[in-house]
Amino acid sequence: MNAVSKVYGKGQGAVAALREVSAGIPRGTFTAVMGPSGSGKSTFLHCAAGLDVPSSGSVRLGDTELANLGESELTELRRRRVGFVFQAFNLVPALDVVENVTLPLRLSGTRVDQGWLAEILRRVGLEGRAGHRPAQLSGGQQQRVAIARALVTRPEVVFGDEPTGALDTMTARDVLRLLREVVDGMGQTVVMVTHDPLAASYADTVLFLADGRIVDSMTAPTPEKVAERMTGLGAWK
Structure with a gap:
């Protein structure tokens, strides 16, 4: 994204959630986004993912400029x-693991590649649970289903x-190791908003937001270094 700003509301009540934010996320990397409550983390994610439209600036996914897309084209981009x-x-509680994982494909009318589906279920450790419904799974297993669902379309970024x-x-920790493996073993690009220094330490790079701006970045993060930087932002005072 390049010089992205996002303002909610108008006039006296206007709130700037992002202020001229520029960031490039290299392919095949794991990026964590951190910052105090109200710093713009979720808005950053929503603009980057095409869930929200910036007030100004540009967002690109690969060679595609998101501002040039209509609503139906954005929906298609998010699905595929x-x-x-x-x-x-x-x-979806009524659907089993396989049905939940393949839901994005069914919504877009895309044929399920059974070999790829089996590979994903194996990688996320769910091959023995394919017929289970969410209520029969632990929280960690349910999040593994969600990760498999995110991967099934072979997306450019998760x-x-x-x-x-x-x-x-x-x-x-199990889920974070899985996300790390998705990047290292499958070449996937992952961008994760988190408030947890331990979670951020699994990333290659951490971007720190404050008051709608990127104020710092950190490579080779550790939980201790991330926590120290967040304290410096006034996040936990």
Whole structure:
């Protein structure tokens, strides 16, 4: 994204969620986005993923300028070229694992590649659970289903919005290791918003937002260095 600003509301009540933010996410990397509450993390994610339209600036996915797309084209882009993993797993209770994972393909009328489906289920550790419904799975397993669903369209980038926020520490580590493996083993690009320094430490790069601006970045992050930087932003005072 280049010089992206996002303003909500008008006149006296206008709130600037992003202020001329520029960031490039290299392919095949794992990027974490952190910042205090209200810093613009979710707005950054939503603009980058085509879920929200910037007030100014440009967002590109590969060679595609998102501002040039109509609503139906954006919907198509989100279905085919972008994967999403949320804090709430957003699974359909009445569908089993395979049906939940392949839902994006069915919505877009795309044939399911059975070999690719089997490969994804194996990589996320769900090959023995294919016929289970969400209620029969643990929280960690449900998030693995959500990650598999995000990968099934072979997207150019997977966006995670607090993907470990609803999980206990041990389960969160399993899911983070899986996201790391998705990048290292499959060449996937992952961008994850998180408030957790441990989660951020699994990324290659951490971007720090404050007051709608990127104020710092960190490569080779550790939980301690990330926590120290967040304290410097006033996040936990």
